[in-house]
Every structure is written in structure tokens, then in C-alpha cells.
Amino acid sequence: MSTRAENHSPPVDVAIVGAGPIGLELAIALRHHGVSLRHFEAGSIGRTIVGYPRETRFFSSPERIAIAGIPLSNPRQEKTTREEYLAYLRSLVAAFSLEVETQRTVVSIEPRDGRFVVGVAPSIAPPPESPPLPPVDRGAPIEEVDAGRVILAIGDMHDAHAIGIPGEDAPHVSHFFHEPHAYCGRSVLIVGGKNSAVEAALRCHRAGARVHLSYRGAELPERSVKAWLLPDIRNQIRSGGIAFSPETIPVAIEAEGVRLRGVTTGEESVHPADFVLLLTGYDQSPALFRAAGIDVEGPLARPVLDPETMESTTPGVFVAGTAVAGSQRSHRVFIENSHPHVARIVRAITGREPPFTTDDTSLAARDLPES
Ligand SMILES: Cc1cc2nc3c(=O)[nH]c(=O)nc-3n(C[C@H](O)[C@H](O)[C@H](O)COP(=O)(O)OP(=O)(O)OC[C@H]3O[C@@H](n4cnc5c(N)ncnc54)[C@H](O)[C@@H]3O)c2cc1C
Incomplete structure (x- = not known):
């Protein structure tokens, strides 16, 4: 049973949960506008991609999975591999001095006085063959972080189906x-x-x-x-x-x-x-949606969101990336059509545009292959 740690960390404007491509893109845009952040990742940066088989090539073209407008290229001018993309994500974190707190799992989100208390526990380092989401160290104290808004960029591949x-x-x-x-x-x-x-x-x-x-x-x-x-x-x-x-x-x-x-x-x-x-697909964990009191709908348990802002039914909690899709079976939400989520959330929180282009109407979900 975990205890609550004494909290001495200063309050922040936003807590981002998840450091996949979309969580990182959000962090770059929000920091550009001077938003103070804590950014938590249960595993390593790009953990979902870490779980791909070695040397997997993306089906998406490099420009569609590039983050924050930073070009992604390879010596072959072909589809990006898992290894190249992970190196690219690491470079972005270094180049933008992103402070991602890896191996830190968000376990609770409680509204309090118009803000949120975000509970964060250490994850246990996953052995290579472990399920996608690393287990939490239940014996460790939970840090309570005071955040004005919370963004869930937690993906949809949390455990095997x-x-x-x-x-x-x-x-x-x-x-x-x-x-x-x-x-x-x-x-x-x-x-x-x-x-x-x-x-x-x-x-x-x-x-x-x-x-x-x-x-x-x-x-x-x-x-x-x-x-x-x-x-x-x-x-x-x-x-x-x-x-x-x-x-x-x-x-x-x-x-x-x-x-x-x-x-x-x-x-x-x-x-x-x-x-x-x-190899029968993945399930999304409903734990954080439940913890934050977010309504979900339909057989895939998709979070109910305002499409203009990506704000959930819990005001102040936003959802981005493949997390919006619930436990999708025929994959329609990917990195490439999640970039617009970043712009909507940045607009809703800062009233300003991200410092890079995210909207691409040619990337309608219906045009993409399932995976
Ligand atoms: C083999 C394979 C090939 C693929 N090829 C493509 C492709 O070509 N193009 C494409 O667009 N997509 C592709 N995808 C899908 C792609 O991986 C996802 O679209 C992408 O990872 C989604 O990015 P995201 O940032 O929304 O979420 P994710 O990358 O899933 O990131 C979510 C992050 O949140 C973290 N997290 C979850 N819960 C918590 C918590 N409670 N606390 C802290 N952190 C948490 C996770 O550890 C994870 O790192 C492929 C998937 C697979 C399996």
C-alpha cells in the first residue's frame, strides 16, 4: 500500500501524462508559450515505439510522423525505422531541453479547488518481454503534484488483448x-x-x-x-x-x-x-479516465471530448493522440492524424497557435490504412 509523500514541489500550469510523440509535441508547443509544466512518462521516452519489434519500419511517411515541424530524415529517403524514430525523439528532448520524468506513472487525478492533485508513483523498470505498460512500485510513496490543467497523451496500447x-x-x-x-x-x-x-x-x-x-x-x-x-x-x-x-x-x-x-x-x-x-491487438487501460472522472462512450470506451478543444467532460482535463480512440481495434487514429489535437489544446490553454503547423486536412482518418 503506497503512502502520500509530503509535497514541496511548486504548482505548475499543466501536467502532461505520456511522452510519446504527441505528448512531446505538446510539451514543445506549451513551453514555447511559457507554460510551466511537469511531464510524466511511465516508461521511457516513446515507450510504445520501444515495444515495436526491432527494425520495424513505420507505414507513415517520415514527414507525417515528424514532431513540431522538425524534419525527420534518413539516409535512404525511405520509411523511418523504430531505431531511427527513437533516436529522433531523444534528439528532440535534448534540443528543446524537455524535462520528461521517465519511469514515473500517474496513478490518480483529483480535482481540488479548481485545480488538480496529480498522484505520481515510480514505475518498476520493465524487463524486455514485459507487457507494454510497466508496473507501478506499490510500496513507494506517491508524490502529489498541483497542476492547473492535465493533458492525457497516454496512448491506447497499454496491455495485450x-x-x-x-x-x-x-x-x-x-x-x-x-x-x-x-x-x-x-x-x-x-x-x-x-x-x-x-x-x-x-x-x-x-x-x-x-x-x-x-x-x-x-x-x-x-x-x-x-x-x-x-x-x-x-x-x-x-x-x-x-x-x-x-x-x-x-x-x-x-x-x-x-x-x-x-x-x-x-x-x-x-x-x-x-x-x-x-498477435491480437492491444487494450487501453481505463484507469486514468476513471480516476479523472471522464465520461467514455461506445464499445471502445472512447473519452467524450469537445472536438474544438479536446477537453474532456472533466473541465481542465484534455486528451490527445491515440488516447482519444479508446481500445481501437481497426486502427484509425495515429501519430499522423493526431497533430491537430496539439493545436486545439494549445489554443484552448494559451489562446495562441503552436509555433509550428499541425493542421493538415489531407490527413482525414478515413484516408489512412488500418493497422
Ligand atoms: C508495430 C507498430 C507500427 C506502427 N506504425 C505506425 C505508423 O507508421 N504511423 C503512425 O502514425 N502510427 C503507427 N503506429 C501507432 C503509433 O505507435 C501510435 O500512433 C503512437 O505511438 C501514438 O502516439 P501517442 O503520443 O498518442 O501515444 P503513445 O506513443 O502510445 O504514448 C503514450 C505514452 O503514455 C505513457 N503512459 C500511459 N499511461 C501512463 C501513466 N498512467 N503515467 C505516465 N505515462 C503513461 C506510455 O508509457 C506511453 O509512452 C504503430 C504501432 C505499432 C505497434
Whole structure:
């Protein structure tokens, strides 16, 4: 049980929660206008991107994921990799002297006298294979920070989406794919058909694994797979390089293998596998929305927001970035169409424009691929 630490830190205008790309862009704009800040990040800077498999290439063009108008380039003039983007984010933090408090999780937000008391606890350093959001050190004292406004740029990928079948927690089963070499010479059954699953299947295959892909749909969903991967995976399936079981779902992971059931036929078959990767998406944690008393709506539990300002139903608490989308399944809110959130919040708080362009009407959500 945590205790409350004595608070000697001065009050600030704004507390930003989350140092992903959008939290960083907000910090740059608000500091430019002289807003005093505390900025908390449960993990490391860009923690969601840290969780991508190594050497993943973004599907977005570099200019669309660039932050605060600072160019993002690479020697190939191609899509940015995970490693390049993390280096870019680190450079921005250094160049703008952003004071991000990493490994610090916001655990409570309480309105008090027209301001907020933001409770902050240390996170426990995550081992590489841990779930995306690091656990909080429950024994450590909670610091109480006095902030006039709070911005939640907390993202939407806080934990793996569990499918709830027997054997899901077996040691050879994971919801996370980090890199393909570990599967060399072994059999791996991958569940999923969107980009993460397709990319993992191709990379494991090329690293010398025997790959079997199980997907509930009859066809891989074109809008959810990077355009350059689709012909590749189709060729591998056609030539037998990767085994594909369309219209199947896993119903149990047993000692003998993964039990798949035909979605339309109901027939079951067991497939031996040394490793099982359940790449079935992520869930957003509702904890902070609840803590702040923010109303959510719909099956994805999206926060209810004023679209002009991004202010939530708790006045003074704003939401930005993919956090606005709830637990999105077919991804429609990304970095590239979240930049306008920054402008709306900066306008609402300071009455001024950010010192860079964020609005790009060509980036309507409907035009973007799902992921
Ligand atoms: C493999 C992969 C490829 C992708 N490719 C693209 C792409 O090409 N283009 C694109 O636009 N998007 C892409 N995405 C999605 C992209 O990662 C998100 O759009 C982006 O990270 C959202 O930025 P954000 O700042 O809104 O949130 P995030 O980057 O998710 O940042 C939120 C931060 O908040 C922190 N946080 C959460 N809760 C707390 C708390 N209580 N206290 C303190 N900190 C907290 C988290 O640790 C995290 O660092 C991809 C995702 C994956 C998995």
C-alpha cells in the first residue's frame, strides 16, 4: 500500500501524462508559450515505439510522423525505422531541453479547488518481454503534484488483448513479438491477420522458422497490412513457405499443440508448435479516465471530448493522440492524424497557435490504412 509523500514541489500550469510523440509535441508547443509544466512518462521516452519489434519500419511517411515541424530524415529517403524514430525523439528532448520524468506513472487525478492533485508513483523498470505498460512500485510513496490543467497523451496500447483461452499463459506463448532470431529452426504458430501478425510471419520465416498463420477471416485484410507486405505474404502462402489456416480461431493451447476451430465448419484440429504468438491487438487501460472522472462512450470506451478543444467532460482535463480512440481495434487514429489535437489544446490553454503547423486536412482518418 503506497503512502502520500509530503509535497514541496511548486504548482505548475499543466501536467502532461505520456511522452510519446504527441505528448512531446505538446510539451514543445506549451513551453514555447511559457507554460510551466511537469511531464510524466511511465516508461521511457516513446515507450510504445520501444515495444515495436526491432527494425520495424513505420507505414507513415517520415514527414507525417515528424514532431513540431522538425524534419525527420534518413539516409535512404525511405520509411523511418523504430531505431531511427527513437533516436529522433531523444534528439528532440535534448534540443528543446524537455524535462520528461521517465519511469514515473500517474496513478490518480483529483480535482481540488479548481485545480488538480496529480498522484505520481515510480514505475518498476520493465524487463524486455514485459507487457507494454510497466508496473507501478506499490510500496513507494506517491508524490502529489498541483497542476492547473492535465493533458492525457497516454496512448491506447497499454496491455495485450487477451483472447481468454486455456493455455494462453503457458511459457511458450506470448502476445509480443520482439525479433525473429529466437524462432530460428523452430515451429511458430502465429494468431492474427493484421499487420503485426503478417510482418512477424514473414520475418520469422526469413529467420529460418517454420511458420503457421491462423486468421479468423477468409482473406488477409488488405487495409490492415502494409502495402509492400501483402504481395510478399501472398506469395509465401501460395508457394507453401508459410502455412495459412484462414477462417480459424484458437480455442485452446494444449501440450500437443494449438487447437484451432474452423469458424464456419466448427471442425477442430491440433497443430504442434514450439512457440505461439498471439498477435491480437492491444487494450487501453481505463484507469486514468476513471480516476479523472471522464465520461467514455461506445464499445471502445472512447473519452467524450469537445472536438474544438479536446477537453474532456472533466473541465481542465484534455486528451490527445491515440488516447482519444479508446481500445481501437481497426486502427484509425495515429501519430499522423493526431497533430491537430496539439493545436486545439494549445489554443484552448494559451489562446495562441503552436509555433509550428499541425493542421493538415489531407490527413482525414478515413484516408489512412488500418493497422
Ligand atoms: C508495430 C507498430 C507500427 C506502427 N506504425 C505506425 C505508423 O507508421 N504511423 C503512425 O502514425 N502510427 C503507427 N503506429 C501507432 C503509433 O505507435 C501510435 O500512433 C503512437 O505511438 C501514438 O502516439 P501517442 O503520443 O498518442 O501515444 P503513445 O506513443 O502510445 O504514448 C503514450 C505514452 O503514455 C505513457 N503512459 C500511459 N499511461 C501512463 C501513466 N498512467 N503515467 C505516465 N505515462 C503513461 C506510455 O508509457 C506511453 O509512452 C504503430 C504501432 C505499432 C505497434
